[in-house]
Amino acid sequence: xxxxxxxPLLFGVLLLAAWQAFVMAAHVPEYLLPAxxxxxxxxxxxxxxxxxxxxxxxxxxxxxxxxxxxxxAILFVRFRALEEGLFPIAIAVxxxxxxxxxxxxxxxxxxxxxxxxxxxxxxxxxxVLVNAVKGLKAADAEYRELxxxxxxxxxxxFRKLRIPYCLPYLFSALKISxxxxxxxxxxxxxxxxxxxxxxxxxxxxxxLETATLFAAIAAAALAGIAMFYVIGxxxxxxxxxxQGEGE
Amino acid sequence: MNAVTPxxxxxxxxxxxxxxxxxxxxxxxxxxxxxxxxxxxxxxRRGEFISLLGPSGCGKSTxxxxxxxxxxxxxxDIILRDAGLRTGFMFQKPLLLPWRTALGxxxxxxxxxxxxxxxxxxxxxxxxxxxxMVQLGDFADAYPQQLSGGMQQRVxxxxxxxxxxxxxxxDEPFGALDELTRDVLNEELVRIWQSRETxxxxxxxxxxxxxxxxxxSDRVIVLTARPARxxxxxxxxxxxxxxxxxxxxxxxxxxxxxxxxxxx
Numbered sequence: 001x002x003x004x005x006x007x008p009l010l011f012g013v014l015l016l017a018a019w020q021a022f023v024m025a026a027h028v029p030e031y032l033l034p035a036x037x038x039x040x041x042x043x044x045x046x047x048x049x050x051x052x053x054x055x056x057x058x059x060x061x062x063x064x065x066x067x068x069x070x071x072x073a074i075l076f077v078r079f080r081a082l083e084e085g086l087f088p089i090a091i092a093v094x095x096x097x098x099x100x101x102x103x104x105x106x107x108x109x110x111x112x113x114x115x116x117x118x119x120x121x122x123x124x125x126x127x128v129l130v131n132a133v134k135g136l137k138a139a140d141a142e143y144r145e146l147x148x149x150x151x152x153x154x155x156x157x158f159r160k161l162r163i164p165y166c167l168p169y170l171f172s173a174l175k176i177s178x179x180x181x182x183x184x185x186x187x188x189x190x191x192x193x194x195x196x197x198x199x200x201x202x203x204x205x206x207x208l209e210t211a212t213l214f215a216a217i218a219a220a221a222l223a224g225i226a227m228f229y230v231i232g233x234x235x236x237x238x239x240x241x242x243q244g245e246g247e
Numbered sequence: 248m249n250a251v252t253p254x255x256x257x258x259x260x261x262x263x264x265x266x267x268x269x270x271x272x273x274x275x276x277x278x279x280x281x282x283x284x285x286x287x288x289x290x291x292r293r294g295e296f297i298s299l300l301g302p303s304g305c306g307k308s309t310x311x312x313x314x315x316x317x318x319x320x321x322x323x324d325i326i327l328r329d330a331g332l333r334t335g336f337m338f339q340k341p342l343l344l345p346w347r348t349a350l351g352x353x354x355x356x357x358x359x360x361x362x363x364x365x366x367x368x369x370x371x372x373x374x375x376x377x378x379x380m381v382q383l384g385d386f387a388d389a390y391p392q393q394l395s396g397g398m399q400q401r402v403x404x405x406x407x408x409x410x411x412x413x414x415x416x417x418d419e420p421f422g423a424l425d426e427l428t429r430d431v432l433n434e435e436l437v438r439i440w441q442s443r444e445t446x447x448x449x450x451x452x453x454x455x456x457x458x459x460x461x462x463x464s465d466r467v468i469v470l471t472a473r474p475a476r477x478x479x480x481x482x483x484x485x486x487x488x489x490x491x492x493x494x495x496x497x498x499x500x501x502x503x504x505x506x507x508x509x510x511x
Contacts, residue, residue, distance in 0.1 A: 142342055149315055149336040150410065152359045160355070164346050241345040241390060 034211040039218070042211045047200070051219040054185045054197040057113060058223060061120020062181035066174060069125045073132030073166075074158065083133070094126040098187055106192035116188035116196070123184035124177035128170070135169025136162045168242045171235040178227035186220060197223075266293040268328050268414065268449055269314060275322035276309050283309045285474035286323065291414075293328075296440060296450045298460035298467045300503070306475030307453045311336075311416050314451065335412030335447075339419045341399035343391040349402045350387040353377050356410040377405035380439060397421075397428040404436070408445055415440075417452040433463055437487070457500050457507075458491040469503055471510050478510050479503075 016036045022028070023035040030038060076083035102119055109115040139161050147157045189198025197220050204212040269291040276284040283306040291297060299307040312318045314325060315336050343352045353374040354366050366374075378384050381401035391399055400421060407415060420436075421429040440450050454460050460467045461483055469478040481503060485495040 140342075142338060142340060145317055146336070146338065146342045147359070148317060149334070150356050150359045153362075156359055156362075160358070161344070164344070241392065243392070 031208045031210045034214060038211045039214045042215045047212075047215055047219055050195060050197050050200045050216070051223060053195045054182065054189065054220070055223045055226075057116040057185040057188070057196065058120055058178075058181040058227065060113075061117040061184060062124050062178055062227070064117065065121040065124040065177065065181070066128050068121070069128035070132050070170065073129055073136055074163075076129075076133050077136040077162070078154070078158070087133075090126065090129060093122075098123045098184055102187050102191040105188065111192040111194060115192065116185050119188035120181045120184035123187075124181045127177045127180065128173045131169045131173035132166055135166030138169065139165040167239050171231065171239055174231045175228055175235075178231055179224045181227065182220060182224040267291065268293045268332070270326040270328075271310075271314070271324070272326070273323035274310070274313060274320055274325060276306070276313055276318055277321040282474040284313070285476065287470075287475055287477060288323075289468060289477070289480075291449060291451060294448045295465045296437070296463060297452070298464040299451065299453045299470060300457065300460045300467050301455065301470035301475065302472050302507075303455055305470050305472045307470050308418050310470075310475060311418050311451060311453050315416050332414065333410060333412045333446075334414045334416055335407035335410050336416045337403055337407045337418065337420045339422050341391070341396075341403040343399055343402055343406075345391050348388050348390055349378060349383060349394065349405075350374055352391070352402055353405045353409050355406060360410070374405075374409060376444075377408050378402070380408070380442075380444065381405045381435065397424050397432060400424060400432065401435075404432075404439075408439070408447065411446055413446055414449045414451065415447055417450065419453050419455070422454070429459075433459060434488075437463060441487075457503050458496075461485075461496050461500050461503070462489045462491050467503060469506055478506055 020036050023033055034042075072086075076087065098119055101122065102115075105115040105118050109118060136158075143161055143165075144157065147161055152160070185196065186198035186201070189196040190202055193199040197216050200216045201213060201220075204210075204216065267290045271287065271289040271291075273286045273288055274284055275282065275286060287310065299310060301307045309318060313320055315334055317336075343349075344355070347355070350371075354370060357370045357374070358364055358366055375384065375387060378387055381404050383398060383401050383405065386394065386398065391402070394402065400423075404420070417436075421432045424432065436450070439445065440447060452460075452463065464483055467481045467483060469481060470476065471478055481499065483496075483499055485493055485499070489496055491497075491500075
């Protein structure tokens with residue numbers, strides 16, 4: 001259990017030490033590659049405020065997207081016509097890069113929270129939708145026959161069979177979309193924002209404040225990792241019965 | 248060869264009065280252009296243990312599924328004696344829900360009948376009784392993944408009994424288990440069938456094992472390969488409890504084996 005954490009941590013520290021040594025020995029200018037010590041010195045309260053903004057946008061969008069996608073998946077599986085009509089459209093929208101749409105969102109929704117939240121929803125909706133549809137259909141025909149012999153209604157079949165059966169699929173999608181959510185929030189901030197990590201990245205790169213830039217990048221990574229682990233923790237509680245696969 | 252005087256068909260059967268529970272008349276089932284069952288008639292009497300015996304893919308499972316209403320008929324009739332006749336179905340696989348404990352799985356039929364998740368203490372008590380009956384009283388809180396294949400199939404049997412069926416339909420229920428486990432479970436099945444604790448009186452079991460069919464059944468319905476037709480309806484009169492080594496049982500097995508061979 002412990003070595004699980006220990007060895008990556010050890011290598012991480014070694015890597016940082018090598019980086020520090022290299023920058024000091026080769027006298028690399030700070031605007032190109034700041035030393036880890038300089039980057040750490042740039043971690044302040046302001047950074048955490050920006051991180052909080054981005055994290056809140058990502059989380060809100062992620063929750064909205066997950067609920068919307070799961071409900072849509074249930075409707076798709078319940079009503080074939082909906083799936084046949086809307087799934088191709090969903091795929092078409094999915095292939096549109098979020099970077100291309102973000103400026104439009106800012107025009108429509110302004111530079112506040114909503115343009116970012118909608119960007120997050122757009123980017124994290126599809127992985128959940130696709131996997132949830134797959135998971136809701138994954139229960140073997142034999143299980144459905146069992147429910148048929150027990151006289152189960154369609155609603156009971158969903159509640160007691162299809163939805164629990166779908167959970168492993170849902171969680172592997174949630175892990176993907178939680179990382180994407182942070183990407184969506186930052187892209188939204190790139191295009192037009194007054195706060196957040198994306199805003200900080202744009203501003204500090206324009207001023208060649210590379211150490212701040214690195215600190216912002218690290219914070220963005222941290223936000224993604226935090227979401228990923230919270231979901232992994234939830235998964236362990238809820239899908240305790242499922243072994244292997246799903247990762 | 249003719250040493251086998253059918254211990255079986257020539258003599259009258261005193262025990263089983265015609266008391267039809269399920270009447271199947273000229274049943275036809277088709278899958279697309281393929282006829283799985285073509286004009287099969289059969290009367291299932293109250294209290295009988297019947298085996299449907301035939302080579303794999305002969306349509307015997309299809310017949311069982313048709314009785315359970317899982318496949319539609321293309322012609323003919325399946326007449327249940329009364330509309331309220333409860334059937335329990337058991338599949339070859341246990342089909343337990345892995346997120347539910349053994350007890351949670353057994354209680355499922357009642358939950359579905361009640362239309363919700365509310366299970367009262369009577370249901371809980373009865374589910375525990377069913378687990379006791381299949382010798383799994385101590386495993387009520389175990390998850391299916393923690394149970395062996397044989398134990399999982401016992402839970403499935405307890406679940407099938409939980410709906411308090413009049414007729415139990417078994418589709419090669421122990422076919423995926425090793426022979427020793429299967430023998431034990433077969434004995435228990437007969438014990439449960441004979442016990443008075445459930446309403447269960449009639450059992451219809453699909454099997455492709457002649458010894459299994461002969462040791463368990465009052466009647467063995469021997470079917471041909473697809474489309475399923477009746478070769479012979481063999482009453483088994485050997486006294487219970489039986490073993491596959493009983494001389495009477497052995498001669499019946501020989502008889503059935505010969506008929507199957509002759510039908511090819």
